[in-house]
Amino acid sequence: MQERLQELQEEALQKVAEASELKELNDIRVAYLGKKGPITEVLRGMGKLSAEERPKMGALVNVVREEIATKIEEKQKVLEEAAVNAKLAVEKIDVTLPGRPVNKGNHHPLTRVIEEVEDLFIGMGYTVAEGPEVETDFYNFEALNLPKSHPARDMQDSFYITEETLMRTHTSPVQARTMEKHKGQGPVKIICPGKVYRRDNDDATHSHQFMQIEGLVIDENISMSDLKGTLEVFAKQVFGKEREIRLRPSFFPFTEPSVEIDISCKICGGKGCSVCKGTGWIEVLGGGIVHPNVLEMAGFDSKKYSGFAFGIGVERIAMLKYGVDDIRHFYTNDVRFLTQFNRHES
Amino acid sequence: MFVSYKWLQDYVDLSGMTATTLSDKITKSGIEVEGVEKKSEGLKGVVIGHVLEREQHPNADKLNKCLVDVGGESPVQIICGAPNVDKGQKVAVATVGAVLPGNFKIKKAKLRGEESNGMICSLQELGIESRLIAKDYATGIFVFPNDVEVGQDALEALGLDDEVLELGLTPNRSDCLSMLGVAYEVGAILGREVKWPEINKVESAEKATDFIQVKVEASEDNPLYVAKVIKNVKIAPSPLWMQTRLMAAGIRPHNNVVDITNYILLEYGQPLHAFDYDRLGSKELVIRKAHAAEKITTLDDGERDLSSDHLVITNGSEPVAIAGVMGGANSEVQDDTTTVIIEAAYFAGTVVRKASKDHALRSESSARFEKGVDPNRVREAGERAAQLISQYAGGTVLEGSVEVDTLTIEPAVISITLEKINKLLGTSMTVSEVESIFTRLQFGVSVDNETFTVTVPTRRGDITIEADLVEEAARMYGYDNIPTTLPTGTVTPGHLTDYQQKRRKARRTLEGAGLYQAITYSLTSKNKAAQYALDARESVALAMPMSEERSQLRLSIIPQLLEVVKYNNARQLDSLALYEIGSVFLKQDGEQLPEEREHVAGAITGLWELNQWQGEKKPVDFYVAKGVLEALFDTLGLTEQIDYRQSEKEGMHPGRTADVLLNGDVIGFVGQVHPTVQKELDLKETYVFELSFKAMAEAAVEPIQYSAIPRFPSITRDIALVVDTTTVAGDIQKIIAEAGGKLLKEVSVFDLYEGERMEPGKKSLAYSLKYFDPERTLTDEDVTKAHEKVLAAVKEKAGAELRG
């Protein structure tokens, strides 16, 4: 009996070792360990044994069963793993093929610049003010110290609609309207982005429609040094910390004293090139202390309040920042242009 | 204004300065130097030569063989093609080894068999612009006056050893439209004196008043008129130094008299005019407004129609000059002129501006009058011109001048405190610093207890109020020296308005959906302005457009976006998704300004899904465009308030267009561009939308309120309904949603079938209905009860049958 068990065990283990498929292994399990299997048969024959031998034999049967079961289990793991590996091998793909494209659009580069500037100034306590693009002569000119006979009106030839209305030539009328709303009560802290229009033939550097951002702060004790500090923050943020800044006295009818800000030329590093016309400097900004006439016309007491205002051309910033060489690109909307601005830049 | 560096030294000491260092200082003090031109740039080896012999080239009709003394050991042979070269002339010779502009090197050459050792130069060849060259030398070589020295550097003789500063003058600084004005500015910057020209008055015994009478009938426009008379003038070229200075300043030399008036204009900033006394046709000058229908032929030979807006100088009967703008041809100084009248006058800026604008005549003279000349220089400028004419045109100045003077000159006197200056600039200047600035500017100044009383010279007409003085102080103190601070006043919260935030969110949603932002022009053609308009209103037109294409303000954005699609399509860019947020302009009756309404519009065409190697491609269709809008409404919290309604619209596909309604009001539309329009514009299938963004942004939106996550399972039932083909899915959906009661949480359509297996005129729509109760687990009976109500409702209201 013991020999028979040894034999069965060897036989079974031999078959387990030879099995190459899970089904085969299962058949072995059923054949040897099943109720109708030879080992069960051996167990049944135990009745003939003495009471002393029976437990010994019983123990031996269990050892054999366990041994076979263990081997089957081990083999099963091996076979299962092999099956999984075979399946995975078939599932292999070419990971270098491109992924499914996700549709993705983005801001226009001008909006990109505007939002960057808006966010900078919002962080400094400004709100964003907007106003109509068709303006009255009053808000566009007269409220800004540009009476009808003023020679500086030549500087900005305009698209008139009627004698008294026109396409605004700058976003300054928004400042005039905002000041008026404040009814002589400070503080005012706004920036005004928007489209403006001038009578220019469209070419590489001129556009009859373009964008400006202007800023205005009115409070007690606002000074030129505050303007200087604010514009330095702005220029460093927009053009980079390594840019140098130069202030030049200038003239605008609505500010006095007035200032123009140049940044050092990025292209030649200040040595002089065609972009900076050999000067090493590029003009990016104009501003100044709000002219007392402008304050008074808007109902502010120029003895109590002072303010500063500044303005920038959005296209000009974008052109300098991204190296765009023709202003018309911004309005042609060639997708090969638009798609170049669809990522983050540090 | 072009300023010759050499000439400027007549009025202010520039020692220790170079043109470049001076330019930097001027720019930093407020007048931008836009460029410094070195006149001799690229020029070398040009000397004055004397043409000893000239004969025709033996082998060429148009060439001359010249023997020229260039100051060397022996004269050289030069072949010259200029028609005006001749024996005895003093000329500019580029000798062998010389370099001319454009890096043109002069070498020994043989021209048609004859040796040539250099080149006789025209002024153009020396880099002078043609428009500045006197008529006599416009097409040939330049001939020097006889007194120049042979062998001398010709560039020096021509004043080309000079640098010219180009000042970009702002409208307030017209005082620097003169050399003296610039000298005052430079004097203030450097702290140096200004030297005025010396006038040696030599007059004959004859009196000017015996020759001419002056009557001013418009004294408001002409408060001061001074006439000087000079006899026995001999018209000839002006001295070379004067010609070169004029050319450096950008003015073409004519003859001695005209050149002198221009020279004074540049020196004093006072425009002058010279009349030929004998051609005047009378012995009086009457200054008055022109009569209607009066005409004058100006010096440029243009016939000008005058009106009562224009101020004219007349001889008592007819105009001889448009005041301050241009003289008449009838009284022009010519080669045979012997007696001249020099006019030095003060004309009001407005009347000169009007005439200059009406006749499109911008002259050096009108530019100065328009901006205001210094009333205190009028007389002296006339005096100096007369003296120069006697000196350089051999004339005799008659005693005195003929004047009409109603001008009152009151220099501005302004007081300002030190505190005010420092407070506005953020500086801490001292009394003596500020006082020294005003002194350097040669303003009259007195100080009393930190208050300055400043008397402003009449040359600085731009300075009238306190702020003007603050500016002078700031620019002379130096902007670089102003401290850098940030405003410290009231703290204000910075933020975007609700509307502005919605606009940013709308942008991000559209971009996230794959659309690129475009920005197009607001101005368009009359035809395009009204296409696709949401409101059938008249467009706003420009009074004087630059072109028809940009003559009206747009009422819609779609036509502009279709232009963009067309542009890109023409460049093989077929798959496009673009949007724009911008204003349209609607005329309003009885209002001065149009209504400006912000719209959002989009255009999508080509492939929407493009999987290159998988080979799957999905072209854009109506539901792509609608899906984009649904995402947008979702972001703005408007989904529940939006409806779509089949619509027919001009320019749109009649079967594939929907109006978009917000709480029952049409706010825009979405659909396919009409195939005829697509064909016209050469577009492929293109879908567009345009909505009033204003309406969307102004619609009330519920605040976000958390609702509990369901704890109980839901039950989903699908139904397929047979309906008439004319029935629309949205209606059925609404019926289901209403009938399903509060247990029905979601309804969605998941299949549409129209085909052979349907009865004619019928189609099948399949919906998925999701029921659940937040309080408990639903039973089958609960759902069946609700579901039966749904089925009954669709049958009753839409004749829908369950599909078997």
Ligand SMILES: [Zn+2]
């Ligand atoms: Zn550069």
